[in-house]
Amino acid sequence: MAREAGVLSGRGKAARGVLSGYGAFVYVFLFTPIVLLVLFSFNASEAGSFPITGWTLGWYRQVFGDPDIQDALRTTLKVGVQVTAISVVLGTMAAFPLVRGGLRFPAGFRVAMTLPIMIPGILIGISLLILFTNVLHVQLTQQTAVIGQSLYTTPFVLLLVAARLEGFDRNLERAASDLGANAFNRLRYIVLPLIFPAILAGALFAFTLSFDEFVITYFIIGSSNTLPIYIYTQIKYGITPEVNALAALVLVASIALLLLAFILPAGYRLVRKLTRRAAPAAA
Amino acid sequence: MSEEHTPLTRAELLKRGGVAAAGLSAFGASNALAATMRGAGAASTEGVTLAWLTWFDHFFPQQLKTTLKQTGIACHPKLAPSDSEIYTTIRTTGSQFDIAAMDALWVPYAHKSGLTESFDLNGMKAAKQLYPAARDIAIWKDGSNSMAYPNGWSTIQTYYNPKFVKTKPDSYDALLDPAYKKKIVYENSPETFVAFAGLATGAKVPYDQTLPEIARSKAWLEKLKPNILKIVDQNFETVNALKDQSAWIGLGNLGVDLRVKAAGGPPIKVAYPKEGLLGWFDGEQMVKASKHKDVFLTFMDSVESQTYWAAQNFLKNGRPMFNEAAYKLLVKWGYKKRADAFNYTKPDTIFKAHLQGPARNPQAITDAFNEVFGG
Amino acid sequence: MVPVAVYFGLFFVVPFALIVCFSFWVDSNYTVVHHWTIENYRYFASQSVYVHTMWSTLWVALASTAITLGLAFPFSYWLARYVPRGLQKLLLVLVIVPFWTSYLLRVYSWLNILGDNGLINTTLQKLGLIDQPLSLLYHRWTVVVVLVYLYFPFAALTLYSSIDRFDWDQLLAAMDLGASPVTALRRILIPQIRPGITAAVIFVLIPILGEYLAPQIVGGTDGIMIGNQIDEFQKYALYARAASLSLLVAAFIVLLLILFRRSLGTREAYGA
Numbered sequence: 026m027a028r029e030a031g032v033l034s035g036r037g038k039a040a041r042g043v044l045s046g047y048g049a050f051v052y053v054f055l056f057t058p059i060v061l062l063v064l065f066s067f068n069a070s071e072a073g074s075f076p077i078t079g080w081t082l083g084w085y086r087q088v089f090g091d092p093d094i095q096d097a098l099r100t101t102l103k104v105g106v107q108v109t110a111i112s113v114v115l116g117t118m119a120a121f122p123l124v125r126g127g128l129r130f131p132a133g134f135r136v137a138m139t140l141p142i143m144i145p146g147i148l149i150g151i152s153l154l155i156l157f158t159n160v161l162h163v164q165l166t167q168q169t170a171v172i173g174q175s176l177y178t179t180p181f182v183l184l185l186v187a188a189r190l191e192g193f194d195r196n197l198e199r200a201a202s203d204l205g206a207n208a209f210n211r212l213r214y215i216v217l218p219l220i221f222p223a224i225l226a227g228a229l230f231a232f233t234l235s236f237d238e239f240v241i242t243y244f245i246i247g248s249s250n251t252l253p254i255y256i257y258t259q260i261k262y263g264i265t266p267e268v269n270a271l272a273a274l275v276l277v278a279s280i281a282l283l284l285l286a287f288i289l290p291a292g293y294r295l296v297r298k299l300t301r302r303a304a305p306a307a308a
Numbered sequence: 309m310s311e312e313h314t315p316l317t318r319a320e321l322l323k324r325g326g327v328a329a330a331g332l333s334a335f336g337a338s339n340a341l342a343a344t345m346r347g348a349g350a351a352s353t354e355g356v357t358l359a360w361l362t363w364f365d366h367f368f369p370q371q372l373k374t375t376l377k378q379t380g381i382a383c384h385p386k387l388a389p390s391d392s393e394i395y396t397t398i399r400t401t402g403s404q405f406d407i408a409a410m411d412a413l414w415v416p417y418a419h420k421s422g423l424t425e426s427f428d429l430n431g432m433k434a435a436k437q438l439y440p441a442a443r444d445i446a447i448w449k450d451g452s453n454s455m456a457y458p459n460g461w462s463t464i465q466t467y468y469n470p471k472f473v474k475t476k477p478d479s480y481d482a483l484l485d486p487a488y489k490k491k492i493v494y495e496n497s498p499e500t501f502v503a504f505a506g507l508a509t510g511a512k513v514p515y516d517q518t519l520p521e522i523a524r525s526k527a528w529l530e531k532l533k534p535n536i537l538k539i540v541d542q543n544f545e546t547v548n549a550l551k552d553q554s555a556w557i558g559l560g561n562l563g564v565d566l567r568v569k570a571a572g573g574p575p576i577k578v579a580y581p582k583e584g585l586l587g588w589f590d591g592e593q594m595v596k597a598s599k600h601k602d603v604f605l606t607f608m609d610s611v612e613s614q615t616y617w618a619a620q621n622f623l624k625n626g627r628p629m630f631n632e633a634a635y636k637l638l639v640k641w642g643y644k645k646r647a648d649a650f651n652y653t654k655p656d657t658i659f660k661a662h663l664q665g666p667a668r669n670p671q672a673i674t675d676a677f678n679e680v681f682g683g
Numbered sequence: 684m685v686p687v688a689v690y691f692g693l694f695f696v697v698p699f700a701l702i703v704c705f706s707f708w709v710d711s712n713y714t715v716v717h718h719w720t721i722e723n724y725r726y727f728a729s730q731s732v733y734v735h736t737m738w739s740t741l742w743v744a745l746a747s748t749a750i751t752l753g754l755a756f757p758f759s760y761w762l763a764r765y766v767p768r769g770l771q772k773l774l775l776v777l778v779i780v781p782f783w784t785s786y787l788l789r790v791y792s793w794l795n796i797l798g799d800n801g802l803i804n805t806t807l808q809k810l811g812l813i814d815q816p817l818s819l820l821y822h823r824w825t826v827v828v829v830l831v832y833l834y835f836p837f838a839a840l841t842l843y844s845s846i847d848r849f850d851w852d853q854l855l856a857a858m859d860l861g862a863s864p865v866t867a868l869r870r871i872l873i874p875q876i877r878p879g880i881t882a883a884v885i886f887v888l889i890p891i892l893g894e895y896l897a898p899q900i901v902g903g904t905d906g907i908m909i910g911n912q913i914d915e916f917q918k919y920a921l922y923a924r925a926a927s928l929s930l931l932v933a934a935f936i937v938l939l940l941i942l943f944r945r946s947l948g949t950r951e952a953y954g955a
Contacts, residue, residue: 044765045761045765047761048758052778056781057796058792059780059781059789059792061802062792073544073548073795074551074552074795076572078572096384137695140695141695143889143936144699147893147917149695151917152926154400155705156698158401159400164401172694176695184882188841188845188879192875223844226840229779236782236783239787247401248384248401248404248405253785253787256788257787258389259364260544260787261387261542272784275783279783280780287773389918392919396920490821490903498915499919537903537904538904539899552798553799554799554820666712666713670713671921674915674924678912678915682732682735683823683909683911
């Protein structure tokens with residue numbers, strides 16, 4: 026591959042330079058509002074806007090002393106994990122028959138599975154509210170919120186996995202089959218590993234969508250709060266800086282987790298390398 | 309291609325697994341922490357948690373903590389946006405909420421709909437701190453009981469920046485002045501917009517207009533529309549718009565001028581439209597389907613007895629409370645002037661305003677609003 | 684297959700059917716009366732303001748989608764082609780990190796960027812380029828800018844996922860055979876990532892059609908979208924009205940998808 030071989034024409038180098046500059050600009054664009062958000066979490070003034078009247082850590086203190094925030098965060102994480110699990114499983118499962126045929130009404134199925142994205146979230150929220158309270162007579166809980174959110178996130182996973190599966194080279198499977206692999210092994214060793222990036226992208230998508238989901242959740246979560254709902258209702262009454270502090274903390278936590286996720290495997294690899302070097306000596 | 313991808317995906321898996329594992333363990337840790345916290349706090353005889361659907365300005369977290377210590381009753385508040393949404397939520401969620409807040413005329417409406425139960429207000433210890441007028445609110449009476457525990461009140465008036473608005477806008481029609489093009493902000497409340505229009509066009513009951521009255525109000529709103537800069541969804545946006553002077557006029561509850569000043573904005577004045585003021589007063593109701601009705605009185609008594617927080621409530625939100633004992637505290641703290649400026653000691657002011665309540669034609673009102681403010 | 688069908692059947696199809704029923708019932712006294720009528724649809728057909736709002740919404744959605752994809756494509760291309768493998772995933776996740784703050788807060792931050800006292804105006808004034816602050820907020824195009832910001836990660840991730848599996852040697856081969864780099868891109872890369880482009884368009888355009896929070900915050904009265912009007916109905920429990928308007932919007936979307944199915948290449952996206 027050109028990149029790997031390090032062979033780049035002068036034009037290629039110029040293209041890379043321009044695009045890298047553009048990439049940097051994109052990150053500035055993406056993070057400027059975030060930087061401002063964090064900035065105002067230190068603003069002494071209650072209004073989340075310029076001018077900065079003074080610097081304070083008071084909003085952060087408030088966040089730590091507030092049990093409702095911690096409760097909301099817990100709920101959001103619990104719901105997020107469940108939603109991601111369900112969407113990934115259902116979305117991946119549904120991608121196969123969609124792409125590989127075997128469906129009686131592929132067109133209908135296609136439309137039905139992606140319909141949840143096309144309907145305004147309010148509608149999904151209201152319809153589920155009515156289903157749960159008037160038809161099924163169940164109480165609204167975190168689980169009902171999980172159901173509602175998964176309806177919205179599964180189509181994303183489905184489309185991502187289907188797009189990847191679509192370009193999948195079936196010859197690889199045929200070759201494996203020739204070598205004696207059965208359907209299950211083909212799936213496990215050939216197909217899933219190769220579409221794994223799409224599944225992971227889907228999982229990340231699903232979790233992210235769930236974490237920030239407000240509209241549907243608002244209707245069907247009952248008396249619990251998720252973080253977006255908490256933030257929405259707090260902003261309404263104007264204690265924005267505390268909410269900014271909360272968001273900043275969540276941000277820092279997620280970045281920390283992320284770095285951990287990248288450092289851990291690297292550390293793992295390092296340890297393996299060291300032990301491997303030691304092993305021959307032991308042998 | 310496959311050789312390239314396999315080692316990558318294993319690395320990917322570790323990374324993602326790492327994130328998930330870290331996330332789950334963090335979550336697990338916080339769960340354990342929460343359990344210990346709850347354990348420490350609820351060294352109680354009750355162990356009950358009440359779900360309270362209310363507005364932000366009805367409680368402070370420390371207030372609830374004190375109540376927990378005093379009574380052993382925990383509380384899980386959930387913030388609600390509007391009366392109609394509280395009404396529908398209580399109606400559809402049955403026993404999930406134990407206490408629900410509501411405004412003025414909504415309270416008897418909810419009671420009539422069988423959603424709430426009245427209780428012996430005057431038998432409560434906390435009620436002794438209330439103004440006599442608040443203990444005896446006619447529309448909230450149910451025999452000798454009351455349908456709700458009174459909290460606070462406010463009228464809605466016009467706030468303006470005297471630097472740009474030279475004539476005091478003491479009438480709703482004054483807002484139609486073309487000089488104020490895109491300079492007015494108000495909140496996203498169709499019922500209140502139509503109610504303003506109703507006052508401007510002579511409707512009998514602004515919040516509950518007949519169809520012909522709504523038609524007239526709609527025409528008035530068409531004239532107002534060019535002057536609206538933005539229909540805000542959050543209260544603080546009115547404050548911010550006045551602060552950075554993108555808006556010259558904002559309508560809102562008592563205290564907007566103070567909040568603009570606190571945010572570092574220009575001096576703002578207040579005008580009271582002569583056609584009449586809209587207003588509200590609110591309180592907490594006991595949900596009929598609640599499974600914890602037996603502790604409602606104990607809980608409310610404890611929460612509402614905390615005079616200190618009632619006084620803090622006024623200072624923070626700028627709206628008078630029905631708590632008379634809190635006024636005495638405010639005077640002691642040196643805030644007499646501010647409290648008097650808001651008519652704190654005259655709660656019957658609010659009973660003369662045009663009170664918030666359900667409409668017979670909510671559909672017509674929302675239709676009218678949408679037709680005017682469509683894109 | 685069956686669990687998926689059951690799940691969607693129960694939790695989507697059934698509520699959807701309920702909503703269709705609701706659209707034919709009547710709102711009265713903050714509840715829905717089960718009295719069959721086409722009054723709601725008749726109402727929306729008779730009021731031109733809703734059609735007008737729908738067109739404005741479509742305009743905003745199309746503009747936002749075009750710009751978002753236009754911005755995301757070079758970015759995803761750069762990420763998939765020029766960034767060292769090990770760094771790619773990290774940079775990709777960094778794109779999503781802003782999502783882990785709150786949607787609302789991100790939108791409100793734009794008030795501080797575009798406002799009269801905001802970042803842009805203050806900088807331009809300090810640099811002496813302008814005397815009076817520019818009016819950047821509360822226009823329809825303001826909504827487009829903010830929506831592009833909000834949906835960029837959707838597009839970037841989706842496009843990247845598609846570009847990622849592209850064999851770059853094909854471009855080299857094409858150029859060896861005499862094609863210019865641009866032609867090679869256009870005729871080799873783009874067709875192969877078509878499913879990804881389609882997915883990106885779907886992920887961006889369609890949710891934007893239902894947006895109401897962002898327009899409300901930065902759009903002012905000029906930026907109202909159809910989602911705002913649906914929101915007004917649901918605030919007062921006018922579910923019959925909300926249901927019918929939402930279904931009309933959904934029907935409009937399905938119509939769009941049908942009309943443009945060939946250029947979107949949805950067939951390839953979903954597999955034949």
